Amino acid sequence: MLFCKPIFSNFFLINFLALFVERIENKPNNVVIILADDGGFEIGAYGNKIIKTPNLDNLAKRSKLFTSAFTSVSSCSPSRASLLTGLPQHTNGMYGLHQGVHNFNSLNSIESISKVVKQHGIRTGIIGKKHVGPELVYPFDFSETEENNPINQVGRNITNIKLLVRKFLKESANSSFFLLVSFHDPHRCGHITPQFGPFCEKWGIDGIPDWNPIKYDPRDVILPDFVPNTQSAREDVAAQYQTISRLDQGVGLVMKELEHYLEDTLVFYTSDNGIPFPRGRTNLYESGSKVPLLVSSPKSTESWGTKTNDLVSLLDIAPTIYEWFRIPSPVIHRNPHKKLSLPGQSILPIIDDVIGQTRDYVYLSHNLHEVTMNYPMRAIRSNHYKLIHNLASNSPFGVDQDLYVSPTWMDMMKRIRKKENLNWFITLKQYYYRSEFELYDLIVDPLEKNNLASKPVYDEILYNLKEQLLKWQSKTEDPWICSPHAVLEDKGSYKYSPQCLPLHDDL
Ligand SMILES: *[C@@H]1O[C@H](CO)[C@@H](O)[C@H](O)[C@H]1NC(C)=O
Ligand SMILES: *[C@@H]1O[C@H](CO)[C@@H](O)[C@H](O)[C@H]1NC(C)=O
Numbered sequence: 001m002l003f004c005k006p007i008f009s010n011f012f013l014i015n016f017l018a019l020f021v022e023r024i025e026n027k028p029n030n031v032v033i034i035l036a037d038d039g040g041f042e043i044g045a046y047g048n049k050i051i052k053t054p055n056l057d058n059l060a061k062r063s064k065l066f067t068s069a070f071t072s073v074s075s076c077s078p079s080r081a082s083l084l085t086g087l088p089q090h091t092n093g094m095y096g097l098h099q100g101v102h103n104f105n106s107l108n109s110i111e112s113i114s115k116v117v118k119q120h121g122i123r124t125g126i127i128g129k130k131h132v133g134p135e136l137v138y139p140f141d142f143s144e145t146e147e148n149n150p151i152n153q154v155g156r157n158i159t160n161i162k163l164l165v166r167k168f169l170k171e172s173a174n175s176s177f178f179l180l181v182s183f184h185d186p187h188r189c190g191h192i193t194p195q196f197g198p199f200c201e202k203w204g205i206d207g208i209p210d211w212n213p214i215k216y217d218p219r220d221v222i223l224p225d226f227v228p229n230t231q232s233a234r235e236d237v238a239a240q241y242q243t244i245s246r247l248d249q250g251v252g253l254v255m256k257e258l259e260h261y262l263e264d265t266l267v268f269y270t271s272d273n274g275i276p277f278p279r280g281r282t283n284l285y286e287s288g289s290k291v292p293l294l295v296s297s298p299k300s301t302e303s304w305g306t307k308t309n310d311l312v313s314l315l316d317i318a319p320t321i322y323e324w325f326r327i328p329s330p331v332i333h334r335n336p337h338k339k340l341s342l343p344g345q346s347i348l349p350i351i352d353d354v355i356g357q358t359r360d361y362v363y364l365s366h367n368l369h370e371v372t373m374n375y376p377m378r379a380i381r382s383n384h385y386k387l388i389h390n391l392a393s394n395s396p397f398g399v400d401q402d403l404y405v406s407p408t409w410m411d412m413m414k415r416i417r418k419k420e421n422l423n424w425f426i427t428l429k430q431y432y433y434r435s436e437f438e439l440y441d442l443i444v445d446p447l448e449k450n451n452l453a454s455k456p457v458y459d460e461i462l463y464n465l466k467e468q469l470l471k472w473q474s475k476t477e478d479p480w481i482c483s484p485h486a487v488l489e490d491k492g493s494y495k496y497s498p499q500c501l502p503l504h505d506d507l
Contacts, residue, residue, distance in 0.1 A: 039186055311360075
């Protein structure tokens with residue numbers, strides 16, 4: 001026996017053990033997030049039998065698959081900012097899109113994963129769509145994004161993405177790393193470069209060596225229940241499927257590059273928000289806020305190929321990554337008088353199957369997409385009910401530039417002008433004009449069609465959900481906590497006892 005031999009003095013033994021422990025602790029430990037842009041459930045592993053996504057299906061075989069994962073906000077920049085900070089949009093300050101005239105940025109006082117882990121000596125990289133700022137909050141050691149490249153080259157050219165991942169890994173040889181591979185696929189592009197098709201499915205068709213485009217017959221595609229049943233929508237979805245083939249093959253290339261790192265790497269696959277169809281992206285309905293989530297943990301191979309219905313939020317990703325790296329979650333000093341801790345929880349115990357259902361609710365908070373689309377909403381969802389509080393219910397719900405010119409929406413507009421049937425499960429008026437409170441029973445009404453908020457039998461459920469939602473708004477310091485019928489006063493004389501002062505607007 002090694003430890004019995006007299007030659008090993010106590011001193012030597014202690015040193016030997018210390019060395020051993022140190023070596024374990026210094027073992028590289030990495031995280032990769034693969035993010036799709038407006039990616040939905042058009043994935044074989046999620047039950048779509050038409051689409052061919054062998055690479056995502058392979059990733060699912062070495063992952064735990066989440067069937068009830070939600071973004072907290074249904075818009076690109078706010079969702080990315082929430083994912084990277086672990087804070088809802090109303091806390092991190094990214095209220096709408098980052099680019100151009102929209103001009104939103106997170107507050108300088110906010111901490112993000114890339115900023116925090118970098119301070120702990122972990123190398124950070126981003127390849128593809130960044131779409132968040134400022135640089136102070138979202139710094140990366142290695143950054144190949146739309147800020148220094150044409151977006152399609154870093155977000156849709158899978159050969160180029162593969163080479164950039166290779167470069168990042170080579171340069172990270174001696175350290176742990178955090179890498180965000182942020183595809184621009186399968187985002188629409190019809191509003192910016194219509195010549196490439198509604199989903200950019202024709203872009204690079206002969207010029208991306210690693211892409212074998214897969215074409216789909218519009219008659220074969222599976223129309224989501226919430227999309228109008230029209231020929232235009234079928235053609236739109238067929239184009240989306242073709243672009244998903246590029247994303248899927250890109251995921252395969254990234255996983256191949258990671259081959260020798262997988263023993264030490266936690267890999268996520270998810271999306272920023274729902275698909276860009278009517279009632280999808282920019283909405284807090286299931287169709288706009290439920291996202292795919294695969295988590296591949298080398299430390300719990302028993303979880304591979306399993307599924308869970310546990311409720312999780314993309315706000316849980318940041319605490320998960322801090323736990324993985326054994327770094328304490330940052331305390332946020334947004335308000336000089338108060339410390340704010342991250343509202344999410346690590347999902348590692350769910351992956352390790354230590355505990356089942358840990359959250360009774362997930363929470364959602366949305367304000368804008370494009371700067372013209374002010375439509376603040378707050379929502380709470382349990383396994384049974386969803387309550388949406390629309391803070392601007394007297395305005396029509398906005399439609400973004402990208403969706404408006406899509407084949408699906410253009411066809412709807414044409415039908416409206418010609419007074420033809422939309423073949424949709426709701427009317428356009430119902431889509432534009434929403435009640436202040438929407439309460440849905442998700443078990444009997446998964447499409448969220450029958451609003452129960454004004455039905456007296458649901459009073460207690462409504463009251464309870466409203467109360468839980470307000471508690472969360474308070475905990476996350478939501479500036480809209482008194483909206484829309486009162487004004488929040490929390491400075492000056494109200495500094496120590498913030499109050500909602502009523503507008504008396506029930507005129
Ligand atoms: C990694 O460490 C080795 C040995 O110290 C060194 O030769 C090599 O240049 C380092 N690589 C990088 C990318 O820092
Ligand atoms: C994609 O990237 C590769 C590698 O950088 C390049 O050779 C190719 O021309 C690019 N394709 C397109 C369509 O730009």
